[in-house]
Amino acid sequence: MADTRHITLPKGFRATGVKAGIKPSGREDVALLAAEADCSAAVVLTSNQVFGAPIAWARRILPRGRGKLRAFVINSGCSNVCTGPAGLRDAEEMAARTARRLVCDARKVLVASTGVIGHRLPMDKVRAGIDAAAEKLSTRHDGDFLRAIMTTDLREKSAVVVSKLGRTKFTVAGTVKGSGMIAPSLATMIAPITTDAAVSPALLHKALKDVAGRTFNAVTVDSDQSTSDTVAVLASGASGNASIRPGSKEYRKFLAVLEEVCGALAYQLAADGEGATRVIRIAVTGARGEADARAAAMSVANSPLVKTAVHGSDPNWGRIVMALGKSAAKVEPDKLKVRIGRTLVFSAGRGRKFDEKTVSTYLSGKEVDIACDLGLGEGAFAALTCDLSREYIAINADYTT
Amino acid sequence: MADTRHITLPKGFRATGVKAGIKPSGREDVALLAAEADCSAAVVLTSNQVFGAPIAWARRILPRGRGKLRAFVINSGCSNVCTGPAGLRDAEEMAARTARRLVCDARKVLVASTGVIGHRLPMDKVRAGIDAAAEKLSTRHDGDFLRAIMTTDLREKSAVVVSKLGRTKFTVAGTVKGSGMIAPSLATMIAPITTDAAVSPALLHKALKDVAGRTFNAVTVDSDQSTSDTVAVLASGASGNASIRPGSKEYRKFLAVLEEVCGALAYQLAADGEGATRVIRIAVTGARGEADARAAAMSVANSPLVKTAVHGSDPNWGRIVMALGKSAAKVEPDKLKVRIGRTLVFSAGRGRKFDEKTVSTYLSGKEVDIACDLGLGEGAFAALTCDLSREYIAINADYTT
Numbered sequence: 001m002a003d004t005r006h007i008t009l010p011k012g013f014r015a016t017g018v019k020a021g022i023k024p025s026g027r028e029d030v031a032l033l034a035a036e037a038d039c040s041a042a043v044v045l046t047s048n049q050v051f052g053a054p055i056a057w058a059r060r061i062l063p064r065g066r067g068k069l070r071a072f073v074i075n076s077g078c079s080n081v082c083t084g085p086a087g088l089r090d091a092e093e094m095a096a097r098t099a100r101r102l103v104c105d106a107r108k109v110l111v112a113s114t115g116v117i118g119h120r121l122p123m124d125k126v127r128a129g130i131d132a133a134a135e136k137l138s139t140r141h142d143g144d145f146l147r148a149i150m151t152t153d154l155r156e157k158s159a160v161v162v163s164k165l166g167r168t169k170f171t172v173a174g175t176v177k178g179s180g181m182i183a184p185s186l187a188t189m190i191a192p193i194t195t196d197a198a199v200s201p202a203l204l205h206k207a208l209k210d211v212a213g214r215t216f217n218a219v220t221v222d223s224d225q226s227t228s229d230t231v232a233v234l235a236s237g238a239s240g241n242a243s244i245r246p247g248s249k250e251y252r253k254f255l256a257v258l259e260e261v262c263g264a265l266a267y268q269l270a271a272d273g274e275g276a277t278r279v280i281r282i283a284v285t286g287a288r289g290e291a292d293a294r295a296a297a298m299s300v301a302n303s304p305l306v307k308t309a310v311h312g313s314d315p316n317w318g319r320i321v322m323a324l325g326k327s328a329a330k331v332e333p334d335k336l337k338v339r340i341g342r343t344l345v346f347s348a349g350r351g352r353k354f355d356e357k358t359v360s361t362y363l364s365g366k367e368v369d370i371a372c373d374l375g376l377g378e379g380a381f382a383a384l385t386c387d388l389s390r391e392y393i394a395i396n397a398d399y400t401t
Numbered sequence: 402m403a404d405t406r407h408i409t410l411p412k413g414f415r416a417t418g419v420k421a422g423i424k425p426s427g428r429e430d431v432a433l434l435a436a437e438a439d440c441s442a443a444v445v446l447t448s449n450q451v452f453g454a455p456i457a458w459a460r461r462i463l464p465r466g467r468g469k470l471r472a473f474v475i476n477s478g479c480s481n482v483c484t485g486p487a488g489l490r491d492a493e494e495m496a497a498r499t500a501r502r503l504v505c506d507a508r509k510v511l512v513a514s515t516g517v518i519g520h521r522l523p524m525d526k527v528r529a530g531i532d533a534a535a536e537k538l539s540t541r542h543d544g545d546f547l548r549a550i551m552t553t554d555l556r557e558k559s560a561v562v563v564s565k566l567g568r569t570k571f572t573v574a575g576t577v578k579g580s581g582m583i584a585p586s587l588a589t590m591i592a593p594i595t596t597d598a599a600v601s602p603a604l605l606h607k608a609l610k611d612v613a614g615r616t617f618n619a620v621t622v623d624s625d626q627s628t629s630d631t632v633a634v635l636a637s638g639a640s641g642n643a644s645i646r647p648g649s650k651e652y653r654k655f656l657a658v659l660e661e662v663c664g665a666l667a668y669q670l671a672a673d674g675e676g677a678t679r680v681i682r683i684a685v686t687g688a689r690g691e692a693d694a695r696a697a698a699m700s701v702a703n704s705p706l707v708k709t710a711v712h713g714s715d716p717n718w719g720r721i722v723m724a725l726g727k728s729a730a731k732v733e734p735d736k737l738k739v740r741i742g743r744t745l746v747f748s749a750g751r752g753r754k755f756d757e758k759t760v761s762t763y764l765s766g767k768e769v770d771i772a773c774d775l776g777l778g779e780g781a782f783a784a785l786t787c788d789l790s791r792e793y794i795a796i797n798a799d800y801t802t
Contacts (some may be wrong), residue, residue: 050726117719118752312798318518325451351519390791397713
């Protein structure tokens with residue numbers, strides 16, 4: 001079966017993934033994305049105070065989260081976090097070796113590593129992997145690229161949107177890995193995104209930050225936050241559009257397309273959450289402001305009792321109301337309305353009569369919508385999560401050993 | 402087998418529990434604690450914005466968390482939360498009916514209810530239960546009292562300490578129910594505590610608030626916070642000591658004994674956490690202040706990845722460091738030291754070499770100590786939690802239905 005193309009669909013990119021022997025499973029573990037020329041680039045990185053060497057490298061080469069990049073090299077199987085000055089030298093060497101192969105400045109090469117925390121990279125294998133990947137770069141290995149960034153992921157996650165800026169066709173394509181340690185701000189998530197639109201680094205960064213808040217940063221699998229999160233957009237400009245200007249119609253179009261891609265990737269992250277059998281969308285409206293809406297939605301999305309109730313198809317709205325009530329958001333039970341799917345289950349301070357069987361059947365579906373109208377203002381935010389199952393425990397009770 | 406005595410060991414109290422038919426299991430579900438005369442009383446209640454009718458009643462009769470009480474009536478099987486004005490009338494009627502039986506003012510009767518949210522109490526059964534309990538009050542039914550407040554609890558949790566104030570012997574005894582929806586501030590927890598020490602309501606409240614912060618509010622099972630949490634101390638004064646004065650040697654002695662009882666109950670809550678197989682104590686020292694220490698300890702205690710790693714006896718210190726790093730507390734990896742048991746696993750920004758088998762064996766024990774020295778100041782706080790197992794999911798995926 002031929003692999004689906006995605007990350008190299010925008011013009012000007014090649015990619016591949018190789019088996020370097022870092023993962024005990026023997027699967028692909030070194031991924032390389034390379035542009036034919038320098039690209040506008042923007043990144044958002046983990047805000048965890050403990051962060052990996054690749055994050056330190058990214059902050060050095062893109063000090064304000066933006067600049068020019070030529071390539072993005074990623075390994076899975078080892079996260080290069082808590083590895084001291086030697087770990088930072090390893091990350092630098094990954095960039096330098098990639099740069100030598102592609103004949104560019106090492107400071108144009110972004111690095112990411114994902115996997116267990118606290119082990120040095122097996123640099124012999126990494127070096128050989130980078131060399132092999134540089135040889136194999138192509139527009140026919142998108143599947144290998146994607147598999148090489150995956151860890152506990154069960155599904156390959158990607159999204160592509162083709163649109164137009166004026167008469168010029170452009171494409172935004174994204175991939176993402178991550179299924180545990182997923183919570184804002186950012187997840188154990190590495191999301192390489194490409195586009196052939198022409199856009200400056202500064203404007204690309206503004207767009208990415210805007211979109212990430214509503215997409216990647218609205219997903220939580222387990223409330224834990226990784227030390228290695230990296231979302232990076234590379235814009236080659238090869239589509240030939242006139243460079244997008246701030247505040248223009250073209251910017252709004254580009255923003256919408258980027259949001260569609262990031263939103264699709266975020267949805268796939270929730271759907272592939274460790275042990276997940278359902279995607280749960282918690283839409284809060286009527287909050288005093290957006291910060292309240294986010295706090296309320298995230299409190300429900302992170303509640304193990306809500307997540308286990310959904311797993312059990314149990315219309316236990318009391319747990320939803322509990323999670324809203326414990327949040328930092330202002331909540332007045334008398335003004336609150338809660339719907340599960342289309343069914344109003346709570347209003348005016350108490351539970352409504354409803355057909356439990358209907359709601360239980362609804363909760364057995366693959367997608368569950370929980371809508372909470374706080375009735376206090378205009379603030380709105382939607383969070384995405386998944387149910388909490390025995391499988392989450394099984395996956396996480398013995399990951400390193 | 403004779404039941405252990407606890408809640409009626411301090412002089413001046415009687416108690417019992419009866420089967421009123423509220424719980425589908427048919428087990429004891431109405432508990433009554435009565436004092437022979439009015440007691441000094443102090444309560445701490447849930448801070449959830451959504452709270453049950455009994456909480457509203459408690460705030461009305463003890464507006465500053467303290468006052469005089471004669472009795473404490475509790476039902477399990479139904480929480481009387483989100484039941485509107487009718488639910489509040491039900492709580493009032495529970496107090497009034499108990500008061501009529503004991504010949505006292507209804508405003509001297511504290512009420513608590515625990516169980517599923519959103520259902521009206523079956524008042525016919527509750528009334529009959531209160532009448533039967535009032536008939537049966539004794540110092541030989543402490544076990545029935547305790548079983549009547551339990552829901553998903555597997556173990557009966559109680560603690561007794563006998564000490565002296567000057568030459569006068571006094572006793573503090575406590576019981577507690579709760580094993581899920583357990584997190585600060587307060588747990589799904591109902592903790593009736595008695596003492597025969599003589600102490601004013603104001604001083605008793607000061608002592609309880611002080612102690613609760615380090616005991617009940619340091620326990621988290623699942624980060625969820627109940628709508629019904631109630632800790633109540635009733636002090637009969639029947640031991641005959643001179644009333645304890647603020648700041649005195651006797652106050653410090655009383656505080657220490659109260660803390661010993663509350664600490665033992667908090668430990669038992671963690672040990673009986675839903676699905677728990679281990680108690681985990683996270684001691685943070687060296688934080689910039691106590692607020693930072695609490696934030697750091699609670700972040701580790703609430704991390705599902707840490708809790709599953711302990712469940713799997715996996716010495717995955719990376720997850721501990723991740724949870725510290727994502728917390729609101731200031732953390733500098735280079736100054737951080739982490740110990741699992743006696744083994745130093747992390748310092749100077751990276752993992753130490755240690756014998757993984759030794760630490761894994763240690764993690765298989767019933768008690769796990771994780772010590773994190775942030776190296777930044779004098780702030781210290783210890784949190785208690787339990788591991789996260791498949792059983793937690795099994796218990797919570799179908800609780801109402």
